[in-house]
Structures are given as C-alpha cells and as structure tokens.
Amino acid sequence: MNLVTFSGPPSSGKTSVILKTIDSLKQRGLSVGVAKFDCLYTDDDVIYGKAGVPVKKGISGSLCPDHYFVSNIEEVLQWGLDNGFDVLISESAGLCNRCSPYIKEVRAVCVIDNLSGVNTPKKIGPMLKSADIVVITKGDIVSQAEREVFAARVNMVNPSAVIMNINGLTGQGCYELSTIIYMEDEKLETLLGKKLRFPMPSALCSYCLGETRIGQDYQMGNVRKIDMEDKK
Amino acid sequence: MIRKEDIGCIKLCDLIDDYPFTVSFFEDNGIETGTAMNMTLKEIFDSYSVDETEDMVLDFDRVCENLAEFINQMLSFLSEDEKIHSITIHPGRDKSGNPEGFSDLKISRGEVISIVGPTGSGKSRLLGDIEWVAQADTPTGRRVMVNGEVPDAKWRFSTSTKLVAQLSQNMNFVMDLTVYEFIKLHAESRMVEDAENVITRIIEQGNELAGEKFTPETAITSLSGGQSRALMIADTAILSRSPIILIDEIENAGIDRKKALALLLTEEKIVLMATHDPILALMGDKRIVIKNGGIAGIIETTDEERSILVELEKLDRKILSYRTALRSGEILSEIK
Missing domain, CATH: 3.40.50.300 (P-loop containing nucleotide triphosphate hydrolases)
Structure with a gap:
C-alpha cells in the first residue's frame, strides 16, 4: 500500500483536490481510502462517503491536531491495510501554520491557495517548507501575474518541491498529480521506526493542563514571553 | 553549479556577492542577514539555541539543500537562452x-x-x-x-x-x-x-x-x-x-x-x-x-471565412458604437 499525507490551511481545497485525484486513481483500477483528521468538526467524511470512498474520521478535540495525528497514524495505516487499499490518503488541516504532520519517506503534499496572499508562503512552517509536492489551487480566479508571483514565492521557501497548479473544481491537473503520488513498487507495511520530518509545535504548560486563570502566578512549565524591551 | 555540501561553509557576504538573488531567499526563510554577514550558515545555525532552531522551523541540512537547489535553479534560469520555436x-x-x-x-x-x-x-x-x-x-x-x-x-x-x-x-x-x-x-x-x-x-x-x-x-x-x-x-x-x-x-x-x-x-x-x-x-x-x-x-x-470575418467585424463595430453612444446619452441613428 502507498500512504500519502495531504495537509494545508482550512478551505484551501484539500478535499476537492483529493476527490478529483482519487477519480483518476480509480480509473486506473486502484482502490483508495481516506483518513480525515480535523480539530473540532468536519463533514468531509460525508462528502467522501457520497463519492464512494471509504473514510475514517478523527476529531482531535481539545488536543493539538498534529499530536493527535501522529498518535493515530499507525492504527490508521493498519486500517488501510486491512481494507486492502492500494493507496491510503491522510488529510489534515494545518490549523496553526506551524503544523508538520509529515513523515520521512512518506510522500507529503501541501495544498495552499492563490487567494491566501503572496506573503503567506513565508508564514507557513514545515507543512509547506518540507513538503514534496506543493499544490496551488484557485488559480482560475486570479491573474496570471499573481499565479506566477505566488508560485515563485513558494519556490523560494521550498525549492526542492514539485509545484503544481491545480483546479479543484474542474480537476484540471489532478490526473497529473495522481501519476506522481502513486508508486507501484512501494509496499508500506508499517510506520513503526519511521520518524517525523520535523518536530511538532511543543508545549507543556499549565494551560495545557486546563488552567484558565491569567497571570504570571499561574504559568508553569514551558512558557515563553514576548521581549517587551525596545531594541536600541 | 553549487553543491549543498559546500554551501554551509561560505560566508553570507560572499554568497550574496556571488548570487545577489539569495537575499530574498534569506529574507523569505527568516534568516537574519544584517548582523551575520561575516558568518557562514553553519556558524549561524550553531549559534541558535534549541528554541531558536525550532522557531526557524528549518534545520541546517534542509536549508543547505534548499539554498543549493535554489541557486542552481536560478543559475539555469538566468543563463537560459533556449527558445521554443x-x-x-x-x-x-x-x-x-x-x-x-x-x-x-x-x-x-x-x-x-x-x-x-x-x-x-x-x-x-x-x-x-x-x-x-x-x-x-x-x-x-x-x-x-x-x-x-x-x-x-x-x-x-x-x-x-x-x-x-x-x-x-x-x-x-x-x-x-x-x-x-x-x-x-x-x-x-x-x-x-x-x-x-x-x-x-x-x-x-x-x-x-x-x-x-x-x-x-x-x-x-x-x-x-x-x-x-x-x-x-x-x-x-x-x-x-x-x-x-x-x-x-x-x-x-x-x-x-x-x-x-x-x-x-x-x-x-x-x-x-x-x-x-x-x-x-x-x-x-x-x-x-x-x-x-x-x-x-x-x-x-478559408478565404470565404476571412471575408465573413470582415463582415462580422463591421457588425461588431456597429454594436460597439451604439453601445458607446447609448452610454453617453445620445439618441441612436442608423450608422452606414
């Protein structure tokens, strides 16, 4: 089985791109399943269900979605193997722009959209900077110039990635994407022993443990303060 | 061509001298150049604390790999005279x-x-x-x-x-x-x-x-x-x-x-x-x-189609001129 991790900011078009890509994979006779990770709510499982794609949903709730992802991905992989998929796609939302749900030697796709603004690429952390493939969506509604500038900015922060413009509505580009995410000779049996590409955002402070009061007296553990001294 | 193995040992000021376009790379990747001009990338990363490295959300190896890739892409882009006919x-x-x-x-x-x-x-x-x-x-x-x-x-x-x-x-x-x-x-x-x-x-x-x-x-x-x-x-x-x-x-x-x-x-x-x-x-x-x-x-x-095109363009101009006239508040009269 192949595992491909997709992530990207909310509403960037991940689900549309994945669905259209699955169409292309299915046309080649491959069976595909999806694991959808989200924070508070998602009805994407219904959308996948409608399209006849087997889906597993995970809601992280009060936990950091990335930590939740990595604690569950091995079980999800086993679910995929039990179901005999050729390709398992995991979809997760990059909620804090610092997310890094990528695993070494597992193909990683980041989906971002042209409307998010030209400075966005440098604001996004490992989710963009360590992806193998960057999919840029919503190119049909911005000018050619903006598309070129945006792609150049993405290339600046991740020159090693393959950058593709894809239209999630019409699916233009999804066939092409499907050809570079599936490797016939790749047989992934387990993720045990594999490592994340980059450490996740870390925190272990009183607020992680349910503290709600504000003030220095209540802050314990891994706490960091803004430097309020004006630089001379 | 520049190799990722070498790039970490070159002073920033020399890198920028040789490849001026790297300025924007450092900027977009959050690498402060101002005070570090005389340092190499290796020295810069060595000077970071663990927290700072995590804030960079990039490790030294990845930065070297990306920078080398970027420079090589730019060099081939700038030297390109290959034309598509x-x-x-x-x-x-x-x-x-x-x-x-x-x-x-x-x-x-x-x-x-x-x-x-x-x-x-x-x-x-x-x-x-x-x-x-x-x-x-x-x-x-x-x-x-x-x-x-x-x-x-x-x-x-x-x-x-x-x-x-x-x-x-x-x-x-x-x-x-x-x-x-x-x-x-x-x-x-x-x-x-x-x-x-x-x-x-x-x-x-x-x-x-x-x-x-x-x-x-x-x-x-x-x-x-x-x-x-x-x-x-x-x-x-x-x-x-x-x-x-x-x-x-x-x-x-x-x-x-x-x-x-x-x-x-x-x-x-x-x-x-x-x-x-x-x-x-x-x-x-x-x-x-x-x-x-x-x-x-x-x-x-075909030639016939080209002459039809001439007629169509006349029609098109007619519609356009009516449009302009209407927009500026005129009363239409037949245009010959």
Missing part, C-alpha cells in the same frame, strides 16, 4: 477510444489557433495535455513535443519554466496594490533586469488595449473589467516567460481584441484561444474542433 501534438484517442481525426499538429511561434467545441467536450484536457507535455501518459494518449523533440522534464516540474500562461474571463486581481507596484512585484519575481522600462511599456500597452485609460497609481482592484483584462494581457505578453498563451474567451467590452492578439504575436507567443465567439474563432490561422474528448478535425480558415 514550436510544439507538435501527436494524436491520441477520444473518450470512446477512437483515434483522433488528425495527423501531427505543429504550432509555431506567432501562430494563433482557435479551439472550438461544446462545453465539456475536452478543451481543458487538451490544454492540460499541453501544459503537462503529455507523453502518452494522460487519458487521451496524446504526445506533445517541444521543438520537435521529446521535452525535458523541467517543463513539467519547474516553476520558472512553465509552458503555458493562462488568461481567462473570470480572473481577478486580488492583491491590494497599485498598477505600478503590482507589475514591479511581478517583474521582480521574473528577475527582469530593466524593470522600470518594462513597467512603463506594460502600462502603455495596457492603455492601448483598454477603452478607458488608467495610470500607474490606479489601484488594481479598482480597474474596470476591460482595464483589468487589458493589463493582464499586456503583462502576460511582456513579462511572462511562458511561450504559449492560452486564452479562454476574451469578452468584447472595454478591450480591443484585435490589438490584444497583435501584441501577443509581436511578443512571439503561441496563442491558443478557446472560444464560442465567431469573430475570435475566425481570427485564428487554424481551428481545432473538439468532440467527445478528442480532436475531431483541424480546419484552416
């Missing part, structure tokens, strides 16, 4: 698996090809095949050659060498910038040397195409539909490096379509135009007819 499409099959109705189609610089066919007939797939320089590895089985040869993979994967630039009806400007700032930003991303001149030329040409004039200080989001399209076309013609321009309908209002095509052709582009408009369709040297996902045939514009 033509693309050739070898036929594949339609949705039912029937072979397409043409033998090889060669399209050269300066040619205009219209694409006609009902909605959903496969126009996007054709354009997709060209953009992806298909090698019998898409559903149509078509093959696309560049300059008559099997093309290099960079046409698929490199952001700085895209084969196709696209202009379509529902595109908007979304940035909050003036016309001048906007083109400047685009010029910078294209590494244009003579930016000021290029900007002036684009604004001039844009104004040539637009019915109503705009200035460099106009905010792009306040341009009218016609002005936006005019600016997009002028900008794409002059600044985009893509040799093929794909136009998905140009609306008639507020822009001189004939001049727009002429501008693209003087910039030596290959123009592909998907359209339902008879005037645009006949402006092409040839038109590709698409049915059921495949190219059903290729028709060269």
Whole structure:
C-alpha cells in the first residue's frame, strides 16, 4: 500500500483536490481510502462517503491536531491495510501554520491557495517548507501575474518541491498529480521506526493542563514571553 | 553549479556577492542577514539555541539543500537562452477510444489557433495535455513535443519554466496594490533586469488595449473589467516567460481584441484561444474542433471565412458604437 499525507490551511481545497485525484486513481483500477483528521468538526467524511470512498474520521478535540495525528497514524495505516487499499490518503488541516504532520519517506503534499496572499508562503512552517509536492489551487480566479508571483514565492521557501497548479473544481491537473503520488513498487507495511520530518509545535504548560486563570502566578512549565524591551 | 555540501561553509557576504538573488531567499526563510554577514550558515545555525532552531522551523541540512537547489535553479534560469520555436501534438484517442481525426499538429511561434467545441467536450484536457507535455501518459494518449523533440522534464516540474500562461474571463486581481507596484512585484519575481522600462511599456500597452485609460497609481482592484483584462494581457505578453498563451474567451467590452492578439504575436507567443465567439474563432490561422474528448478535425480558415470575418467585424463595430453612444446619452441613428 502507498500512504500519502495531504495537509494545508482550512478551505484551501484539500478535499476537492483529493476527490478529483482519487477519480483518476480509480480509473486506473486502484482502490483508495481516506483518513480525515480535523480539530473540532468536519463533514468531509460525508462528502467522501457520497463519492464512494471509504473514510475514517478523527476529531482531535481539545488536543493539538498534529499530536493527535501522529498518535493515530499507525492504527490508521493498519486500517488501510486491512481494507486492502492500494493507496491510503491522510488529510489534515494545518490549523496553526506551524503544523508538520509529515513523515520521512512518506510522500507529503501541501495544498495552499492563490487567494491566501503572496506573503503567506513565508508564514507557513514545515507543512509547506518540507513538503514534496506543493499544490496551488484557485488559480482560475486570479491573474496570471499573481499565479506566477505566488508560485515563485513558494519556490523560494521550498525549492526542492514539485509545484503544481491545480483546479479543484474542474480537476484540471489532478490526473497529473495522481501519476506522481502513486508508486507501484512501494509496499508500506508499517510506520513503526519511521520518524517525523520535523518536530511538532511543543508545549507543556499549565494551560495545557486546563488552567484558565491569567497571570504570571499561574504559568508553569514551558512558557515563553514576548521581549517587551525596545531594541536600541 | 553549487553543491549543498559546500554551501554551509561560505560566508553570507560572499554568497550574496556571488548570487545577489539569495537575499530574498534569506529574507523569505527568516534568516537574519544584517548582523551575520561575516558568518557562514553553519556558524549561524550553531549559534541558535534549541528554541531558536525550532522557531526557524528549518534545520541546517534542509536549508543547505534548499539554498543549493535554489541557486542552481536560478543559475539555469538566468543563463537560459533556449527558445521554443514550436510544439507538435501527436494524436491520441477520444473518450470512446477512437483515434483522433488528425495527423501531427505543429504550432509555431506567432501562430494563433482557435479551439472550438461544446462545453465539456475536452478543451481543458487538451490544454492540460499541453501544459503537462503529455507523453502518452494522460487519458487521451496524446504526445506533445517541444521543438520537435521529446521535452525535458523541467517543463513539467519547474516553476520558472512553465509552458503555458493562462488568461481567462473570470480572473481577478486580488492583491491590494497599485498598477505600478503590482507589475514591479511581478517583474521582480521574473528577475527582469530593466524593470522600470518594462513597467512603463506594460502600462502603455495596457492603455492601448483598454477603452478607458488608467495610470500607474490606479489601484488594481479598482480597474474596470476591460482595464483589468487589458493589463493582464499586456503583462502576460511582456513579462511572462511562458511561450504559449492560452486564452479562454476574451469578452468584447472595454478591450480591443484585435490589438490584444497583435501584441501577443509581436511578443512571439503561441496563442491558443478557446472560444464560442465567431469573430475570435475566425481570427485564428487554424481551428481545432473538439468532440467527445478528442480532436475531431483541424480546419484552416478559408478565404470565404476571412471575408465573413470582415463582415462580422463591421457588425461588431456597429454594436460597439451604439453601445458607446447609448452610454453617453445620445439618441441612436442608423450608422452606414
């Protein structure tokens, strides 16, 4: 089985791109399943269900979605193997722009959209900077110039990635994407022993443990303060 | 060529001296250069605390790899003098698996090809095949050659060498910038040397195409539909490096379509135009007819059609002049 991790900011078009890509994979006779990770709510499982794609949903709730992802991905992989998929796609939302749900030697796709603004690429952390493939969506509604500038900015922060413009509505580009995410000779049996590409955002402070009061007296553990001294 | 193994031991000031474009790389990747000019990347990363490294969200190895890749991409981009003269499409099959109705189609610089066919007939797939320089590895089985040869993979994967630039009806400007700032930003991303001149030329040409004039200080989001399209076309013609321009309908209002095509052709582009408009369709040297996902045939514009085009253009001008007259509050009278 192949595992491909997709992530990207909310509403960037991940689900549309994945669905259209699955169409292309299915046309080649491959069976595909999806694991959808989200924070508070998602009805994407219904959308996948409608399209006849087997889906597993995970809601992280009060936990950091990335930590939740990595604690569950091995079980999800086993679910995929039990179901005999050729390709398992995991979809997760990059909620804090610092997310890094990528695993070494597992193909990683980041989906971002042209409307998010030209400075966005440098604001996004490992989710963009360590992806193998960057999919840029919503190119049909911005000018050619903006598309070129945006792609150049993405290339600046991740020159090693393959950058593709894809239209999630019409699916233009999804066939092409499907050809570079599936490797016939790749047989992934387990993720045990594999490592994340980059450490996740870390925190272990009183607020992680349910503290709600504000003030220095209540802050314990891994706490960091803004430097309020004006630089001379 | 620079190797990622060496890059960590070069002082930043030397790197920037040799490769001035790395300034923006450091900036976009959050590497402070100001005080660290005399340090190497290795020294800079060694000086970071664990927290700072995590805040960088990049490790030393990755930065070296990316920077080397970036420099090499830029070097090949800047030294590139390889020109595309033509693309050739070898036929594949339609949705039912029937072979397409043409033998090889060669399209050269300066040619205009219209694409006609009902909605959903496969126009996007054709354009997709060209953009992806298909090698019998898409559903149509078509093959696309560049300059008559099997093309290099960079046409698929490199952001700085895209084969196709696209202009379509529902595109908007979304940035909050003036016309001048906007083109400047685009010029910078294209590494244009003579930016000021290029900007002036684009604004001039844009104004040539637009019915109503705009200035460099106009905010792009306040341009009218016609002005936006005019600016997009002028900008794409002059600044985009893509040799093929794909136009998905140009609306008639507020822009001189004939001049727009002429501008693209003087910039030596290959123009592909998907359209339902008879005037645009006949402006092409040839038109590709698409049915059921495949190219059903290729028709060269006949002499009779060219004379019909002249009539159509007269009609078009008539409608336009009525339009202008009505807008300025006049009462219409027959135009001879």
